[in-house]
Amino acid sequence: MADEKKFAGYICTGCGIGERLDAGQLETTAKRDGKLAEVKQHEMLCGKEAIQMIRDDIANEGITHLMLAACSRRAKVEAFTFPEVAISRANLREGVIWLRPDEDDNRETTQEMADDYIRMACAEVKYMNKPVPSGEQELNKTLLVVGGGMTGMTAAVEAAKAGYPVQLVAEEPELGGVWTDLYKRVPFQAAAKDVPNGRDVDLPQPEDPGVETLAAEVAANDKVTVHLNAKITKTSGAPGRFSVDIGTESGGTATENVGAIIQASDYKPYDAGQLPEFAYGKTPDVVTGFELEKLAKEAAGGPIKRPSDGKEVKSVAFIQCAGQRSDKEGHLPYCSGFCCTESIKQAMYFKEQNADCDATVLFDDLRTPGAAGEDFYRAAQQAMVTFSKGKATEVVADGGLKVKFKDLILDEDTELDCDLVVLATGQVPNVGPDPYAQLAVEEAEDEEEKAKAQALLENAPPSILNLDYRQGTDLPQLKHGFVDSHFICFPYETRRTGIYAAGPVRRPMDMKQAMEDAVGATMKAIQAVENAGQGRAAHPRVGDLSYPTFRKEGCTQCKRCTVECPFGAINEDEQKYPLFNESRCRRCGTCMGACPVRVISFENYSIDTVGQQLKNVEVPDEFEEKPRILALACENDAYPALDMAAQAGEELTPWARVIPIRCLGSVSLSWVTDALNSGYDGIVLMGCRRDDDYQCHFVRGSAMAAERMSKVGDTLQSLNLEPERVAIYEVAITDTKRAPQLINDMAETVDKIGMSPFKF
Amino acid sequence: MTANQAMIENYRNSFLKEVEANVEEGEWVKMCMQCGVCSGSCPLGKFWDHPPQEIFMMIRAGKRDQVLGSDSMWMCTSCYNCIVRCPRELPITHIMHGLAHYAKRLGLVPANQPTAKFAQKFWDNLMAKGRVNELKLGLSLYFMNGFGEGVKVAMKNQKLGMNMMKAKRMNPMEIMGGHAVQDLSGFQKAIKKAAELEDARIAQPGG
Ligand code: SF4
Ligand code: SF4
Ligand code: SF4
Ligand code: SF4
Numbered sequence: 023m024a025d026e027k028k029f030a031g032y033i034c035t036g037c038g039i040g041e042r043l044d045a046g047q048l049e050t051t052a053k054r055d056g057k058l059a060e061v062k063q064h065e066m067l068c069g070k071e072a073i074q075m076i077r078d079d080i081a082n083e084g085i086t087h088l089m090l091a092a093c094s095r096r097a098k099v100e101a102f103t104f105p106e107v108a109i110s111r112a113n114l115r116e117g118v119i120w121l122r123p124d125e126d127d128n129r130e131t132t133q134e135m136a137d138d139y140i141r142m143a144c145a146e147v148k149y150m151n152k153p154v155p156s157g158e159q160e161l162n163k164t165l166l167v168v169g170g171g172m173t174g175m176t177a178a179v180e181a182a183k184a185g186y187p188v189q190l191v192a193e194e195p196e197l198g199g200v201w202t203d204l205y206k207r208v209p210f211q212a213a214a215k216d217v218p219n220g221r222d223v224d225l226p227q228p229e230d231p232g233v234e235t236l237a238a239e240v241a242a243n244d245k246v247t248v249h250l251n252a253k254i255t256k257t258s259g260a261p262g263r264f265s266v267d268i269g270t271e272s273g274g275t276a277t278e279n280v281g282a283i284i285q286a287s288d289y290k291p292y293d294a295g296q297l298p299e300f301a302y303g304k305t306p307d308v309v310t311g312f313e314l315e316k317l318a319k320e321a322a323g324g325p326i327k328r329p330s331d332g333k334e335v336k337s338v339a340f341i342q343c344a345g346q347r348s349d350k351e352g353h354l355p356y357c358s359g360f361c362c363t364e365s366i367k368q369a370m371y372f373k374e375q376n377a378d379c380d381a382t383v384l385f386d387d388l389r390t391p392g393a394a395g396e397d398f399y400r401a402a403q404q405a406m407v408t409f410s411k412g413k414a415t416e417v418v419a420d421g422g423l424k425v426k427f428k429d430l431i432l433d434e435d436t437e438l439d440c441d442l443v444v445l446a447t448g449q450v451p452n453v454g455p456d457p458y459a460q461l462a463v464e465e466a467e468d469e470e471e472k473a474k475a476q477a478l479l480e481n482a483p484p485s486i487l488n489l490d491y492r493q494g495t496d497l498p499q500l501k502h503g504f505v506d507s508h509f510i511c512f513p514y515e516t517r518r519t520g521i522y523a524a525g526p527v528r529r530p531m532d533m534k535q536a537m538e539d540a541v542g543a544t545m546k547a548i549q550a551v552e553n554a555g556q557g558r559a560a561h562p563r564v565g566d567l568s569y570p571t572f573r574k575e576g577c578t579q580c581k582r583c584t585v586e587c588p589f590g591a592i593n594e595d596e597q598k599y600p601l602f603n604e605s606r607c608r609r610c611g612t613c614m615g616a617c618p619v620r621v622i623s624f625e626n627y628s629i630d631t632v633g634q635q636l637k638n639v640e641v642p643d644e645f646e647e648k649p650r651i652l653a654l655a656c657e658n659d660a661y662p663a664l665d666m667a668a669q670a671g672e673e674l675t676p677w678a679r680v681i682p683i684r685c686l687g688s689v690s691l692s693w694v695t696d697a698l699n700s701g702y703d704g705i706v707l708m709g710c711r712r713d714d715d716y717q718c719h720f721v722r723g724s725a726m727a728a729e730r731m732s733k734v735g736d737t738l739q740s741l742n743l744e745p746e747r748v749a750i751y752e753v754a755i756t757d758t759k760r761a762p763q764l765i766n767d768m769a770e771t772v773d774k775i776g777m778s779p780f781k782f
Numbered sequence: 783m784t785a786n787q788a789m790i791e792n793y794r795n796s797f798l799k800e801v802e803a804n805v806e807e808g809e810w811v812k813m814c815m816q817c818g819v820c821s822g823s824c825p826l827g828k829f830w831d832h833p834p835q836e837i838f839m840m841i842r843a844g845k846r847d848q849v850l851g852s853d854s855m856w857m858c859t860s861c862y863n864c865i866v867r868c869p870r871e872l873p874i875t876h877i878m879h880g881l882a883h884y885a886k887r888l889g890l891v892p893a894n895q896p897t898a899k900f901a902q903k904f905w906d907n908l909m910a911k912g913r914v915n916e917l918k919l920g921l922s923l924y925f926m927n928g929f930g931e932g933v934k935v936a937m938k939n940q941k942l943g944m945n946m947m948k949a950k951r952m953n954p955m956e957i958m959g960g961h962a963v964q965d966l967s968g969f970q971k972a973i974k975k976a977a978e979l980e981d982a983r984i985a986q987p988g989g
Binding site for chain 1: 798812813815816835836839840842843845870
């Protein structure tokens with residue numbers, strides 16, 4: 023490839039651009055200010071003919087860099103795909119003409135806006151290079167599945183079906199995991215829709231758990247290698263080239279190379295020992311739902327016996343939400359989402375073998391997710407299971423059992439006698455230690471803090487993945503110990519690229535959901551393997567070939583990048599320099615924004631590609647009374663919101679100059695400082711929602727940026743500028759009215775506090 | 783032993799089972815999911831001791847006396863709001879009337895319950911001639927709460943009565959006993975037989 027850069031610009035005059043703007047003037051700007059040797063206009067740049075023209079120019083003239091001035095970079099993506107060159111796009115349609123009213127007295131400012139976007143795009147493309155994969159990628163189609171429960175087994179079978187070999191690692195001596203003891207499972211299907219004689223006929227009933235069948239299928243599948251009694255002692259590498267050490271009980275270790283990993287470690291039953299109020303532990307006749315399955319399995323269809331004296335159970339009470347949905351110490355604050363249907367099922371066990379056995383379910387809210395849910399509830403009602411809306415307060419065990427509860431409908435305290443009490447206890451995620459707990463120890467500032475972090479770490483569960491990452495041994499967690507993943511947009515994608523979470527380790531769920539989850543995570547793992555093989559990014563910048571590199575000479579080894587990368591993509595080499603792992607990287611640019619000496623960059627996204635854009639905006643002097651407002655908008659939500667605002671005919675101040683960024687996390691403080699120094703009057707930063715309910719596509723990017731920007735105050739103070747000049751907002755993709763409004767608000771603020779004195 | 787005592791004997795353990803066996807549409811009670819939509823929809827529910835949702839919960843909690851002795855179900859106006867809204871499609875209105883009917887059969891109607899009184903008058907009126915004598919029914923209703931009260935109400939409605947007569951909607955001669963259905967004794971026999979059959983059915987535990 024020739025090293026010589028050759029630039030060309032193309033201006034579209036279609037979609038009303040030609041009518042609203044002076045295209046000749048735009049061309050002049052591109053040539054004079056943008057220094058493009060070659061600029062062409064076309065009345066429909068996305069059309070076949072124009073695309074062919076560009077292709078020919080690339081082939082014949084050796085063009086290496088394109089500036090396309092047309093619609094938003096989010097529009098006509100397919101038409102404007104020229105993989106052999108670097109491309110920047112000036113957003114004249116959504117970004118300018120659609121956001122500005124078509125009136126004579128606006129013509130001048132609208133044209134100025136468009137001219138600036140041309141200058142910006144020309145500056146941007148000058149600093150871009152066509153991204154090429156690093157060459158360190160490999161294609162390894164083998165998947166590692168961690169966990170031998172229904173989730174893990176489903177993942178293994180699904181991967182094998184798609185033609186991907188599997189290494190399945192299970193801690194237990196046999197397959198089945200937490201589901202091994204099930205007598206029957208909650209039905210997977212709703213009642214048939216068209217049953218004769220009404221809808222309560224042929225309701226779904228408890229069904230065979232299917233654990234043995236699936237285990238047999240796994241064992242018989244020659245694409246699946248099962249390691250029982252086994253643990254992972256070390257995982258190193260990156261997507262496409264993970265190396266995993268599997269230790270067996272006998273002491274042997276096998277090393278397997280895999281392309282991607284699915285963690286299906288399921289859940290641990292909640293420890294009912296924390297529920298003395300329900301007499302758990304005081305009498306064997308108070309059991310958890312998990313334990314009842316064992317009793318039912320032993321009874322094998324015969325009458326279920328009371329553990330204390332082996333007498334047939336004639337009356338049973340189920341206490342829902344036992345130790346759950348409660349903020350009491352030691353209780354689970356969340357709903358496990360599977361225990362209502364489990365209790366419904368178990369109550370039916372009793373009714374099935376003896377219709378006269380009294381089965382009462384004490385519930386607060388009966389939650390029945392899943393296809394069969396409501397139908398299954400009605401099936402139990404038909405079987406004469408009594409459902410009472412009541413909150414159990416105490417179980418008294420003296421001879422018999424007495425459940426005291428508050429009837430929530432009749433609003434009275436009452437009680438019932440029974441032979442057996444079943445506590446519907448919840449799921450606790452089966453995870454390794456929180457990796458950031460480990461980091462907290464290493465990074466502790468003083469001894470006291472260190473001791474605290476150390477205590478947390480010591481109480482942490484043993485590692486499951488034993489990742490050889492600088493950022494800890496296991497998957498990062500969000501709330502209540504569940505593995506962190508982007509709940510709304512890509513639920514299986516964890517914060518360690520190429521490692522997917524499936525089943526109750528991600529959030530509490532029942533067997534059906536866990537199995538569906540396994541299918542989803544497997545498909546994602548397959549994509550990851552294929553992407554890694556070509557050096558392409560996973561979610562959300564799927565297919566992106568750019569990746570961060572750093573200028574070693576400039577690096578001060580401050581480690582900000584390794585710490586702030588939300589995905590643990592950066593290790594450390596022997597000399598303590600950051601070691602970027604291309605295929606672990608999600609291309610968010612958070613490292614770039616974090617680096618205080620600005621040595622990190624992507625081929626097509628860098629401190630300069632954005633910095634030069636904002637510097638090339640023409641800032642009129644103070645007396646022209648034309649302020650300039652810089653908006654840095656996240657490409658995932660805020661920028662699309664602005665595009666949609668344009669489509670909806672919203673209006674944006676003519677003073678705004680919007681630059682899309684990969685993530686708020688990639689924003690370098692230097693951009694803000696540069697903008698203030700070049701005379702911008704206001705700066706608006708727009709990223710996704712952060713923290714616990716985050717919507718940031720890069721999980722922590724937005725939060726990191728907020729932290730970083732808290733230091734902007736100092737900069738403003740040192741420049742003697744008003745703090746209102748810089749604003750940071752959380753913007754959702756649906757904020758189509760609000761997004762332009764926030765920028766317009768800044769224009770008003772500037773109007774009030776006056777123009778920046780830094781114009782020249 | 784009264785009918786009531788017999789029922790208590792039969793269904794000692796489960797009032798729900800008793801309701802299933804003896805109350806019209808009673809087998810639906812177990813299907814209620816306690817959402818409360820019926821109680822919230824009933825235009826009168828807030829004046830009742832126990833709106834429908836509560837009645838169903840009480841049946842399941844075995845509160846036999848409170849339910850059967852309650853005047854709540856007597857207050858149902860058959861507006862059908864609850865039926866159209868119940869997500870579980872319970873025939874709530876019918877169950878309300880079924881409960882009232884069952885309580886009446888067991889002699890558990892609260893004393894001086896006005897709708898129960900009216901229902902009795904309606905029934906007696908109907909049985910006399912095999913058809914409803916509106917004039918007599920109306921008048922007996924006016925005088926239900928004593929003579930003085932009756933005269934007052936009758937005077938108030940005088941104009942309405944005159945107009946009805948003019949429009950041939952009411953015949954003043956009906957006061958003299960009124961006309962009967964064609965085969966009055968046949969009608970009475972049929973009713974008697976039906977009552978016998980129902981008594982026999984109810985006497986069987988489990989319906
Ligand atoms: S911070 Fe983002 S861009 Fe940088 S290495 Fe991590 S994932 Fe990649
Ligand atoms: S943030 Fe920059 S200076 Fe610090 S270690 Fe990373 S590359 Fe080096
Ligand atoms: S039909 Fe009866 S119970 Fe139902 S809403 Fe109307 S008055 Fe209430
Ligand atoms: S609306 Fe139906 S399901 Fe809801 S409380 Fe009333 S009867 Fe029960």
